[in-house]
Amino acid sequence: MPFRSIIGHQRPIKWLQTAVKTNHLGHAYLFHGEPEIGKRHTAKALTQLLHCEHPPTDSTPDACGTCRSCHQVEQAIHPDCLLIEPEDSQKQNPKIKIDQIRAIEHLVIYRPLVGSHKVCLIDQADTMTTEAANALLKTLEDPPDHCLFLLISSRPEHLLPTIRSRCISLRFSPLPTKDIHEFLIHHSAMESNDAKFIASISEGRLGQALHLDPKDLKIKLRQYWTLLFGEHQTSEAQIFDISESLVKSNQASEAIQWFQQGLRDLLLLSLEEENSPMLFREYEPALRQLAKRIPPLAILELSQELHQLDRGQQRNLNMQIGLEQFFFHLHDQLDPA
Numbered sequence: 001m002p003f004r005s006i007i008g009h010q011r012p013i014k015w016l017q018t019a020v021k022t023n024h025l026g027h028a029y030l031f032h033g034e035p036e037i038g039k040r041h042t043a044k045a046l047t048q049l050l051h052c053e054h055p056p057t058d059s060t061p062d063a064c065g066t067c068r069s070c071h072q073v074e075q076a077i078h079p080d081c082l083l084i085e086p087e088d089s090q091k092q093n094p095k096i097k098i099d100q101i102r103a104i105e106h107l108v109i110y111r112p113l114v115g116s117h118k119v120c121l122i123d124q125a126d127t128m129t130t131e132a133a134n135a136l137l138k139t140l141e142d143p144p145d146h147c148l149f150l151l152i153s154s155r156p157e158h159l160l161p162t163i164r165s166r167c168i169s170l171r172f173s174p175l176p177t178k179d180i181h182e183f184l185i186h187h188s189a190m191e192s193n194d195a196k197f198i199a200s201i202s203e204g205r206l207g208q209a210l211h212l213d214p215k216d217l218k219i220k221l222r223q224y225w226t227l228l229f230g231e232h233q234t235s236e237a238q239i240f241d242i243s244e245s246l247v248k249s250n251q252a253s254e255a256i257q258w259f260q261q262g263l264r265d266l267l268l269l270s271l272e273e274e275n276s277p278m279l280f281r282e283y284e285p286a287l288r289q290l291a292k293r294i295p296p297l298a299i300l301e302l303s304q305e306l307h308q309l310d311r312g313q314q315r316n317l318n319m320q321i322g323l324e325q326f327f328f329h330l331h332d333q334l335d336p337a
């Protein structure tokens with residue numbers, strides 16, 4: 001996918017195009033920002049530009065997207081490019097291992113066959129083991145002239161500071177909801193209402209928006225609406241049951257995200273921000289009633305509690321107790337004795 005087909009990210013793309021045009025491309029870049037917003041597409045577009053066999057003659061540097069080299073880059077089989085990513089990335093704790101980083105030595109040993117650079121793209125670079133990161137650091141300390149390293153990460157704080165400091169850092173921001181909506185309308189079979197719904201739930205991540213199924217999400221929307229503001233709020237025994245079952249079915253994290261969205265919608269109505277995109281739009285009348293009963297400050301406190309709970313997951317906080325407490329506090333607000 002050449003630069004011109006990428007949605008958004010004009011600033012980092014322009015930066016890269018200018019660097020190529022003026023012969024100022026660095027040896028190593030770190031593309032960072034939320035997951036699935038287009039960092040990897042941009043890295044591939046840059047790689048295509050450096051290897052394209054028939055680049056268009058416009059004044060803006062870009063690849064053709066259709067020549068043999070462009071296809072090879074797209075499929076990650078170009079002889080001058082190496083794509084490194086965690087093995088078995090679906091697993092809970094994916095890692096990039098030292099053997100994968102050692103493959104760079106074979107890549108950089110000869111000059112490029114077609115284009116100007118050998119490109120090493122490291123996706124989810126923050127998942128490198130300590131040994132792998134140290135091995136990469138050695139290469140970055142003395143990079144061969146014809147090499148370009150593109151590191152991609154949504155958690156750059158997990159990279160060694162010494163690696164970060166050797167990369168030119170380019171930040172990628174989430175896309176505006178309306179851009180995702182428009183893209184879905186023109187590039188998927190989704191109806192406008194579904195596209196709007198998916199755009200509002202995807203939090204500016206186009207990659208995620210394309211994977212989401214509006215039917216599944218509507219089922220979840222109903223399910224989490226009931227858990228958050230449904231009748232169970234009146235029974236303590238049900239609060240214990242729900243918290244336990246969310247944790248046992250590994251849904252605690254997902255539930256926290258949906259609850260956050262529900263509280264956000266409630267806050268928007270409470271602050272009379274009627275026209276902002278709302279995820280729980282179909283429950284607007286019920287949300288309006290709730291907004292009269294809970295003051296904005298209390299909504300913010302509840303949201304903060306969820307945020308702490310979400311962060312606590314990584315520190316093995318007892319999620320069941322945390323969820324129970326959240327529900328009790330919510331209950332106190334909804335139904336003060």
Ligand SMILES: [Zn+2]
Binds near residue numbers: 053064067068069
């Ligand atoms: Zn091409």
